[in-house]
Amino acid sequence: MALSGGHKDRGELRIHESLDELKTDLADYIAEISEASVKERGVFAIALSGGSLIGLMGKLCEAPYNKTVDWSKWYIFWADERVVAKNHADSNYKLAKDGLLSKVPIVPSHVHSINDSMSAEEAADDYEFVIRQLVKSRVVNVSDISDCPKFDLILLGLGPDGHVASMFPNHSALNEREEWVTFITDSPKPPPERITFTLPVINSASNVAVVVTGDSKAEAVHLAIDDVGPESSLIPARMVQPAKGKLVWFLDKPAASKLEASNLSSK
């Protein structure tokens, strides 16, 4: 790793020399959390996002991870999903299936994608219901400080506008405190209809990783992590603050290029 660092409440920063190095570090990190969760709870509940994340997780399909990870214990969820058919090019489920899930021995019944035959509102309610049943049976752990689900790991990408999952700047979805899963019909990033985990769910996870590459994200990374004053408080990624869990940023050098040096140290 080129640089690492941390910020008092913005988590651990891992800045990588190359995409290859980032991909290896990300695969190691996910494999370690999977192993620890299976040891502690017998299962591993992971929530994915869309975008470049799935490609950056690609090493998990290769040796040694394809053989060493206990795939039979994985339960897959989506932190956000586009409300389109599962075989549509915009589907985050399809992206993950083609890029990851079809290449490793995950149990098909452990893959919890949204119901794609419903409206966005119905799909959000239905997905929350599914998660509630799995919290009851403890496939998904429960938070000890709220009634929220406590996913073992939630993986997020970051948009150039600072969005995470499908929570966009200045959108009312950011204020949702009751629901676990909400919906939007006016996403500024197409397609417009999406469902998304809410901040209470993201911030109840045991581990949250935000995976960001490329210089188009440098300003959003700076606003999400550095102490830059009031304008940054509206950045959705800055609202990712796990209450008791651990937050880690996986960055490449271009994405980290606007970070203040005081948060970093060479490795």
Ligand SMILES: O=C(O)[C@H](O)[C@@H](O)[C@H](O)[C@H](O)COP(=O)(O)O
């Ligand atoms: O469904 C989505 O659109 C995503 O879940 C979204 O939140 C994504 O993670 C970011 O937009 C980053 O996407 P990129 O990594 O492709 O820029």
